[in-house]
Amino acid sequence: MPCDDWRGKLDAYADGELSLPEMNALGDHMRRCADCSVQALQRVQLKRSVAVAGRRYEPSAEFRAKVTNSVNRKRDRGTGWFWKILVVPALLTLIFVAGLNYYVRGARAERQRVYSELADLHVATLASSTPVDVVSTDRHTVKPWFEGRIPFTFNLPELQGTDFSLLGGRVTYLAQVPGAHLIYRLRKHEISVFIFPDSGAPAAALSGAAEVRSFTFEDWAQNGLRYFVVGDVGGNDIEALSKLLRDAR
Amino acid sequence: MEVPDPRLPAANFADLALPLFDQLYNFAHWLTQDRHEAEDLVQETFAKGLRGFQSFQPGTNFRAWMFRILRNTFLTSRTGLKSTVPLEDDASETIPSGDLSPEDVLVEQANRDAVRQALNELSVPFREILLLCDVEEMSYEEIAQVLTIPPGTVMSRLHRARKALRTRLLEKSPGGVNAVR
Numbered sequence: 001m002p003c004d005d006w007r008g009k010l011d012a013y014a015d016g017e018l019s020l021p022e023m024n025a026l027g028d029h030m031r032r033c034a035d036c037s038v039q040a041l042q043r044v045q046l047k048r049s050v051a052v053a054g055r056r057y058e059p060s061a062e063f064r065a066k067v068t069n070s071v072n073r074k075r076d077r078g079t080g081w082f083w084k085i086l087v088v089p090a091l092l093t094l095i096f097v098a099g100l101n102y103y104v105r106g107a108r109a110e111r112q113r114v115y116s117e118l119a120d121l122h123v124a125t126l127a128s129s130t131p132v133d134v135v136s137t138d139r140h141t142v143k144p145w146f147e148g149r150i151p152f153t154f155n156l157p158e159l160q161g162t163d164f165s166l167l168g169g170r171v172t173y174l175a176q177v178p179g180a181h182l183i184y185r186l187r188k189h190e191i192s193v194f195i196f197p198d199s200g201a202p203a204a205a206l207s208g209a210a211e212v213r214s215f216t217f218e219d220w221a222q223n224g225l226r227y228f229v230v231g232d233v234g235g236n237d238i239e240a241l242s243k244l245l246r247d248a249r
Numbered sequence: 250m251e252v253p254d255p256r257l258p259a260a261n262f263a264d265l266a267l268p269l270f271d272q273l274y275n276f277a278h279w280l281t282q283d284r285h286e287a288e289d290l291v292q293e294t295f296a297k298g299l300r301g302f303q304s305f306q307p308g309t310n311f312r313a314w315m316f317r318i319l320r321n322t323f324l325t326s327r328t329g330l331k332s333t334v335p336l337e338d339d340a341s342e343t344i345p346s347g348d349l350s351p352e353d354v355l356v357e358q359a360n361r362d363a364v365r366q367a368l369n370e371l372s373v374p375f376r377e378i379l380l381l382c383d384v385e386e387m388s389y390e391e392i393a394q395v396l397t398i399p400p401g402t403v404m405s406r407l408h409r410a411r412k413a414l415r416t417r418l419l420e421k422s423p424g425g426v427n428a429v430r
Contacts, residue, residue: 011408015382017389046411047383053364054384057278059271063288067270067295071263 001029006036014043114174115212115230121172122192122215122230125181131190132168132183142169142182150178154195154225157244163187164241184241191231191241198226218242262302265311266295272312272385273319279380280323280373290326294319313387313394320377320395367417375410382407 006029012018013026030037059067125131134145139156147153149171159165165185172181172194179196198221216238218229229242273294278287297318305314368376381387381395389407393400 011411012389012404015389015407017404043411046415049361049364050368050379050383050414051386053361053368054279054380055275056365057275057284057287059274059288059291063274063291064270067292068263068267070292071267071295071299 001025003029003033003036006033007039010036010040010043013040014047112212114228115215115217117174118192118194118217118228118230119212119215121174121181121194125170125172125183125192126190131170133170135168137166139166142166145169146171146180150180152195152197152225154180155248156182157248159184159244162240162244164191164244186231186233186237186241189231189233189237191229191233191238193241193245194228194230196226196228198224220246222246262299266298266315269312269315273315275384276316276377276380277319277323279368279376280320281326281328282369283328286326286328290319290323293322297322310391310394312385313391316381316385316387316395317397363418363421364414367414367421370417371410371413374406375413378403378406379410379414 006026009018009022009026013023018026026036026040030040134142136142136145139158143154143156146169156166163186167183167185167190169180169182172179174194174196177196179194182193182195184191184193215230215232216235218227218235218238220227220242227242227245229238229245231238231241270291274287274291277290277294278284281287281290294315298315301318305311368379371379378392378396381392382389387395389400389403392403396403398406
């Protein structure tokens with residue numbers, strides 16, 4: 001190939017745009033042709049000079065910060081809908097669930113603690129030689145006995161026609177709060193009924209039935225009072241007595 | 250330039266575009282010859298790029314895409330419209346010959362300012378193609394994407410731009426072209 005043809009490719013050679021076979025062929029030619037070799041060198045030098053001279057202008061730090069902030073702000077804004085629509089509600093739900101879980105766990109622990117204490121009271125009372133301070137099967141005797149002894153009053157159910165019988169009652173304390181402790185009998189089982197002011201009773205967190213140490217529990221709040229029914233009978237019997245107490249007038 | 254994944258979110262625009270900030274600014278300043286205009290141009294380029302990033306074609310060159318936005322924005326600006334002149338046919342200029350070539354003059358002078366001045370004096374189409382090729386080290390294919398011209402035109406325009414640059418450099422050599430001759 002004549003030199004004129006090769007010189008038409010010298011720019012592409014300097015720019016690295018020749019194919020490998022062309023590069024090799026031009027390399028062979030330049031080893032034999034000093035003029036083409038010099039011209040190729042001149043083009044490479046010119047290219048390098050332009051590269052150096054062309055890197056001339058630098059943005060100011062203020063302008064760089066301005067554009068960077070602008071792009072990042074728009075990026076944040078662009079992803080804002082994602083946060084608003086998906087992530088924020090998800091986080092709120094997570095926080096709510098975690099809080100609820102924490103509350104429920106705390107309430108359960110508190111309830112367990114109260115039930116254990118009541119179970120102890122129940123057992124200790126039954127083991128005592130004088131389990132009740134007022135011995136009577138008559139609710140009209142037992143109820144007045146508590147007047148002046150505890151800071152509230154309550155209704156007791158009529159037990160006629162039921163399997164339950166009232167044995168009596170005593171004053172008791174739960175977390176330093178005075179309350180009524182009534183003992184009922186069902187067949188050969190004794191069942192304790194504890195009544196405390198709802199605001200002062202420590203088991204105000206949850207209501208419902210449960211089993212602790214094989215004792216069956218039922219508790220509920222009614223008319224500002226919290227009732228606990230504890231016994232070693234089945235849940236149905238506890239529930240039956242609880243219903244009588246709830247319906248008492 | 251790495252091609253962004255088509256599933257990339259728009260948030261990645263900043264990650265791709267901000268590294269090009271210095272190059273885009275340098276190119277903008279060369280085109281506008283004015284700092285404030287260059288800043289406006291770059292800012293508008295980023296704004297357009299961000300707005301249009303969702304329409305960016307995956308598999309194409311992001312750098313070329315940004316440079317094309319900048320150049321098109323420049324061409325529609327007041328300064329850009331003024332610069333839209335027919336290409337000089339510098340290829341027809343006679344390149345002086347002699348013992349002292351333009352490159353020899355350049356090497357001897359080692360005068361960067363002379364090259365910068367010569368670049369400034371070139372028409373925008375010649376200046377931009379030299380900057381894209383020699384400063385940004387873009388391939389002919391990339392340049393073709395930025396300027397939206399065929400690769401063959403890139404080659405011929407580059408050739409003419411370099412000839413024009415060499416002529417300007419010779420004129421700036423001590424004694425001018427006549428002295429070189």
